[in-house]
Amino acid sequence: MRNFTSVHDVENLESLVKEALELKKDPLKYKGLGEGKTMGIIFLNPSLRTRLSTQKAAQNLGVSPIVMNFGSEGWKLEFEDGTVMDGNAAEHIKDAARVMGAYFDIIGLRSFPGLENRDDDYQDNILNQMIKYAGIPVVSLESAIRHPLQSFADVLTIEEHKTVKKPKVVLSWAPHPRALPQAVPNSFLEWMVAADYDVYATHPEGYELSEEFTKGVKIEYDQKKAFEGADFIYGKNWSSYHNYGKILTKDPSWTIDAEKMKLTNNGKFMHCLPVRRNVIVSDEVIDSENSLIIPQAANREYSAQMVIKKILESNF
Numbered sequence: 001m002r003n004f005t006s007v008h009d010v011e012n013l014e015s016l017v018k019e020a021l022e023l024k025k026d027p028l029k030y031k032g033l034g035e036g037k038t039m040g041i042i043f044l045n046p047s048l049r050t051r052l053s054t055q056k057a058a059q060n061l062g063v064s065p066i067v068m069n070f071g072s073e074g075w076k077l078e079f080e081d082g083t084v085m086d087g088n089a090a091e092h093i094k095d096a097a098r099v100m101g102a103y104f105d106i107i108g109l110r111s112f113p114g115l116e117n118r119d120d121d122y123q124d125n126i127l128n129q130m131i132k133y134a135g136i137p138v139v140s141l142e143s144a145i146r147h148p149l150q151s152f153a154d155v156l157t158i159e160e161h162k163t164v165k166k167p168k169v170v171l172s173w174a175p176h177p178r179a180l181p182q183a184v185p186n187s188f189l190e191w192m193v194a195a196d197y198d199v200y201a202t203h204p205e206g207y208e209l210s211e212e213f214t215k216g217v218k219i220e221y222d223q224k225k226a227f228e229g230a231d232f233i234y235g236k237n238w239s240s241y242h243n244y245g246k247i248l249t250k251d252p253s254w255t256i257d258a259e260k261m262k263l264t265n266n267g268k269f270m271h272c273l274p275v276r277r278n279v280i281v282s283d284e285v286i287d288s289e290n291s292l293i294i295p296q297a298a299n300r301e302y303s304a305q306m307v308i309k310k311i312l313e314s315n316f
């Protein structure tokens with residue numbers, strides 16, 4: 001594996017999942033593998049889980065992590081090619097990426113979309129420029145359009161908790177006061193289909209995701225109908241893709257509550273976090289025995305570790 005930006009970088013998902021669950025049993029087994037290697041973990045946006053789990057994952061493999069929060073500590077970056085940089089941006093991504101490529105062996109990058117220009121965001125320009133100019137392997141820590149380490153952790157969590165071979169997995173839109181990216185739902189659907197689950201998405205009209213990410217996904221506009229017989233409910237808000245970056249509704253009737261969970265097949269509740277309680281999901285559901293939010297977050301360490309291990313094994 002050279003870079004890790006989506007499920008398409010995974011050769012064989014089934015064996016990667018098996019290997020990751022093995023790794024989880026003995027995380028320090030390959031402590032010598034990354035000795036002398038350094039990973040730059042670069043954030044253009046906030047994070048709790050990704051920041052901490054990626055550092056831990058690197059350390060488990062003997063890799064030294066160096067974290068930089070560009071949003072608050074770095075020079076303001078320019079991403080457009082050929083611009084006269086007489087505005088706010090002090091440094092071009094081309095130069096910043098090449099400098100980081102000189103210091104590190106691997107780079108992890110978090111970059112959110114602007115949610116203003118869909119074409120720009122969907123080209124995943126920031127991540128792709130980092131790959132182009134850094135010259136070393138790059139791991140996406142959530143880009144404008146995908147969050148592959150989260151989705152990989154989600155597959156691990158489902159594998160650990162499923163009771164049938166091909167569970168019914170439902171991605172449910174839920175309300176939120178602010179406009180959020182489509183990265184988590186896009187990526188989640190891509191990985192769920194690759195894992196060969198029975199995959200549904202439910203959302204109000206106008207919240208259809210890009211067709212690139214909904215191949216093999218059944219769309220059900222009636223949330224309650226979608227919940228019927230579900231083994232896993234994955235709650236998440238996203239802003240509109242078609243009316244790009246807009247909030248079309250904050251309808252509280254889409255909040256995931258215990259009443260709706262009763263329609264499922266003793267379904268488990270999942271969310272990538274951070275979550276707005278009693279907006280996305282009721283306290284009762286998120287604090288119930290069927291809530292997987294903590295195991296999911298815990299598995300972020302092993303999805304990251306598995307990916308860093310693959311990169312170390314194939315590049316150095």
Ligand code: AN0
Nearest residue numbers: 180181183184272273274
């Ligand atoms: C981000 C999102 O929805 O993409 C990060 C989730 C991991 N969430 C928020 O900004 C609240």
Ligand code: CP
Nearest residue numbers: 047048049050272273
């Ligand atoms: N789930 C997730 O990526 O969380 P953070 O944004 O806190 O890293």
